[in-house]
Amino acid sequence: MVAREMVHQLFEDRIRKSNAIIAAFQNRGLKEPEKLKLKNFLAKVKQEKFGPPTISVKDVFNWCNARMDVPVEEDTPFVLGVNVEVDDGDKRDLKIVISTKRLLRLMIKTEGVQTDATYKLIWQGYPVLIVGSSDMNQTFHPFAMAFHVVKNIDGKLCGIQDKDEIRNDIECLHLCPDDETFNIVSELFLKKWKEKNDVNITTFTEYCKSVWLTSNRYWYIGSRNYFPITNNGLEATNAVIKKEHTFRERLPVGQFLEVLENAIVKKWSNERDPVNPNYKPFYMKPQHSTKVWTEAYQWAKLEVKILEEKNGNQSVFYLPSSQVKQNISAEMVRSHESAYLKWTSFDEYKTEYSNCIWKMTVSASDSDGSVSTCSCPVFAKKYICKHGLGMLIRMEREKVPNEAKGLPLGQKRKRGQPTRAKKSSFNAISVV
Numbered sequence: 446m447v448a449r450e451m452v453h454q455l456f457e458d459r460i461r462k463s464n465a466i467i468a469a470f471q472n473r474g475l476k477e478p479e480k481l482k483l484k485n486f487l488a489k490v491k492q493e494k495f496g497p498p499t500i501s502v503k504d505v506f507n508w509c510n511a512r513m514d515v516p517v518e519e520d521t522p523f524v525l526g527v528n529v530e531v532d533d534g535d536k537r538d539l540k541i542v543i544s545t546k547r548l549l550r551l552m553i554k555t556e557g558v559q560t561d562a563t564y565k566l567i568w569q570g571y572p573v574l575i576v577g578s579s580d581m582n583q584t585f586h587p588f589a590m591a592f593h594v595v596k597n598i599d600g601k602l603c604g605i606q607d608k609d610e611i612r613n614d615i616e617c618l619h620l621c622p623d624d625e626t627f628n629i630v631s632e633l634f635l636k637k638w639k640e641k642n643d644v645n646i647t648t649f650t651e652y653c654k655s656v657w658l659t660s661n662r663y664w665y666i667g668s669r670n671y672f673p674i675t676n677n678g679l680e681a682t683n684a685v686i687k688k689e690h691t692f693r694e695r696l697p698v699g700q701f702l703e704v705l706e707n708a709i710v711k712k713w714s715n716e717r718d719p720v721n722p723n724y725k726p727f728y729m730k731p732q733h734s735t736k737v738w739t740e741a742y743q744w745a746k747l748e749v750k751i752l753e754e755k756n757g758n759q760s761v762f763y764l765p766s767s768q769v770k771q772n773i774s775a776e777m778v779r780s781h782e783s784a785y786l787k788w789t790s791f792d793e794y795k796t797e798y799s800n801c802i803w804k805m806t807v808s809a810s811d812s813d814g815s816v817s818t819c820s821c822p823v824f825a826k827k828y829i830c831k832h833g834l835g836m837l838i839r840m841e842r843e844k845v846p847n848e849a850k851g852l853p854l855g856q857k858r859k860r861g862q863p864t865r866a867k868k869s870s871f872n873a874i875s876v877v
Contacts, residue, residue: 505702557578620666627665666822
C-alpha cells in the first residue's frame with residue numbers, strides 16, 4: 446500500500462517513467478517494485494487521471510460539445526470548433542481547436558500569425574498544431590492549439606563539392622532587406638550556380654527555386670517588418686509540451702484531450718494573466734537588454750564619421766558597416782545608392798553588401814529607439830540595433846545604465862550578473 450501511494454505521489458510530481466520511479470525508490474532505500482507490475486499500475490493511474498486510452502467518435506463529439514459554450518472565466522479552455530468525419534473506408538478526418546478568452550484576445554496585438562505542427566504527442570499519429578505570434582521582444586505567445594488527421598537544405602547538398610560556398614550564398618540571400626532585392630538577387634544566385642554545369646548542383650538549384658524561392662519564399666529578413674521569419678520560439682514551445690506535459694510519450698487521443706484542456710492551454714492562459722507573479726506580457730516594442738545597451742554604448746564611443754541629412758521631422762544618418770575601414774563621404778553614399786538594384790552578378794551583390802553603408806532614420810519624437818529604423822541586418826532580426834540606440838546616446842536623448850558601462854571597449858560581456866559600474870559622466874560625440 447505504501448508503494449502504491451508513493452507511485453501516486455511521484456506521478457503527481459511529474460515523475461512518470463518507470464525507470465525514474467524505480468530510481469526514486471532506490472534513492473529512498475525502499476524496495477523497488479517489479480518493472481512489469483509498475484508499468485501496469487502506471488497505465489491504471491493514467492486512466493484514472495486522464496480517462497481511457499481509447500475513445501470513440503461519439504465520445505469526442507460529447508467531449509467537445511460539453512466545452513463549446515464560451516466560459517465567463519478568462520483562463521478556462523473551451524472548444525472553438527470541431528469537425529469529425531469518419532466512414533467505413535479509410536477516411537479519418539478529425540479537427541478540434543481549443544483556446545481561452547485571454548489567449549484569443551492577444552490576436553488583436555499582431556498582424557502576423559505563426560503555426561507549426563508536431564507529430565509526436567498523440568499515439569495515433571495525428572499532428573498537433575500550435576497557432577500564435579511573437580511580440581516585439583521575440584517571445585512566442587500561443588493563441589490556440591489544434592490537432593488534425595488527414596529537413597532542410599543541408600540534406601540536399603550531399604555530394605556537392607562547393608556546398609560551403611552555397612551555404613554562404615544562401616545566408617547572403619537570407620539577409621535581403623526587401624522584396625525587390627530578393628527577386629533580383631535570387632535570380633543572380635540561380636544564374637551563378639547553373640553556370641557550374643554540375644548535375645548535383647543543377648538538381649539542388651531546381652529544388653531551391655521550386656521550394657525556397659517560389660512557394661516558401663518569405664524566409665529572408667526583409668520579407669516582413671517587425672515579425673520573425675523563423676519559428677524558433679514556436680518550436681521551443683513544442684519542446685516544452687513534450688518535456689513537461691506528455692513527458693516525451695505519445696498519448697492516446699482521449700488522454701491527450703484532458704492534458705490539452707487542463708494542463709497546456711490553461712497554463713498558457715494563466716501565464717498571461719497580469720496578476721500572475723510569472724506574468725508573460727505581450728511586448729508591443731522591443732526591450733533594451735543589458736547586452737544591447739553595452740553594444741550601443743561601445744559603438745557611441747567610437748570615432749566613426751557619420752553623415753546626416755534632414756528630412757522633415759526626421760534625421761537620416763549614413764554610417765559605415767564594420768567592414769568599411771575608411772571614413773565615408775557624400776560621394777560614397779551617392780555611389781552606393783546609385784548601384785543599388787543594378788548588380789550584374791551574385792558575387793557583385795555580395796561584395797557590395799559586405800562593404801555596405803547603413804541608412805538609419807531617427808524621428809524627432811524618438812526617445813527610446815522604438816520608432817527609429819536601420820538597414821542593418823541586426824535591426825531586421827531584433828527590431829533594435831546598436832546604431833539606433835547608440836545614435837540616441839550620442840544625441841543625448843538616452844541615458845546609459847551604469848551596468849552597461851562596466852566593460853572595456855572590444856571585450857565581450859561574461860555570463861552572469863554584470864558588475865555595477867560607478868557613476869561616470871559621458872560626453873556625447875558630435876555628429877559630423
